[in-house]
Amino acid sequence: MLVIKERTQELFEMKLSNLALAAVSILLIAFLLSTVDIPQLARTLSGASLPLVVAALLSALTALAFKTLRWKALLSEKREIKFGELFPIQVAGIATSNFSPGKMLEPVKVVPLKQRGINYSFGLLTVFWERAFDLLVLFALAIGALPLLDGNVRLALSAIFLIIVLAVLAMFRHSSKILSLLKRLPFLKFLSGVEAHNFKKRALLSSFGLTAVAWIFDALVMQLSFMSVGISISFTTLASAYFASILIGVVSFLPGGIGGTEAAMLFLLKGAAPKEALLGAIVIGRASSLGFSSLLGFAMLPKVRKN
DSSP states (O other), X not given: OHHHHHHHHHHHHXXXXXXXXXXXXXXXXXXXXXTSOHHHHHHHHHTSOHHHHHHHHXXXXXXXXXXXXXXXXXXXXXXOOOHHHHHHHHHHHHHXXXXXXXXXXXXXXXXXXXXXXXXXXXXXXXXXXXXXHHHHHHHHHHGGGGGGSOHHHHHHHHHHHHHHHHHHHHHHHHHHHHHHHHTXXXXXXXXXXXXXXXXXXXXXXXXXXXXXXXXXXXHHHHHHHHHHTTOOOOHHHHHHHHHHHHHHHHHHTOGGXXXXXXXXXXXXXXXXXXXXXXXXXXXXXXXXXXXXXXXXXXXXXXXXXXX
């Protein structure tokens, strides 16, 4: 009975936390909208080039395909799973994690893999490497924008990057010892059933390379979105600002980074174009990436549950 009460309390506190973070996101978006001319923003959005917006959506779909391939490369050490089977699971997992604080719910996507011969323990480790490679690539591609950030923010992001690099190296060389240490932490009880697995270098390098390609296509989504409203910014500048903004959104723990990511990107690109045009381009880009992937993932949830 006590266990049930504690579990109920945990769920209640989690829901309150999620609601609080969602409220912060809404307030940040409301603040951003209050700083621009809404009619002009509406004209920017309505005047966007439809072919370029469609191209942005196709680029987002390509990014999702590469994210599926990088997961497939890791899972292949246990069992080969067809791309067509894995794609809905990956996209549904991304959609679910998009709206959880810090993408904490993404490990849930490994549950459907049990029917395909992949146990929870191994599946969880593949998710760890996915997230690690995501963060490594994002930091590497965001370096160009870091000098533009506030000193404290830059310091925090640099510290997180260092921790990630050390964690990746430690997991690669001493996975058994690291897992043994993590299992002792009270808030990581879910790792109790996870067994260490030493991934082959080929699988890790393939997954890392596919991750980099996926994020380049994700940056292309933003580039095409900016072009759709007539804003011309070099790809490297825009990609650096975009990835730095995503990192800030992740650190903020806001669902999908909504509010924090947009505000950071608007700040990093200030002066590149009128504020209304910048915000319009950012809205189109985020709708084409975060919005599109979330809608597609939630649409595929029934198929994933059925299988």
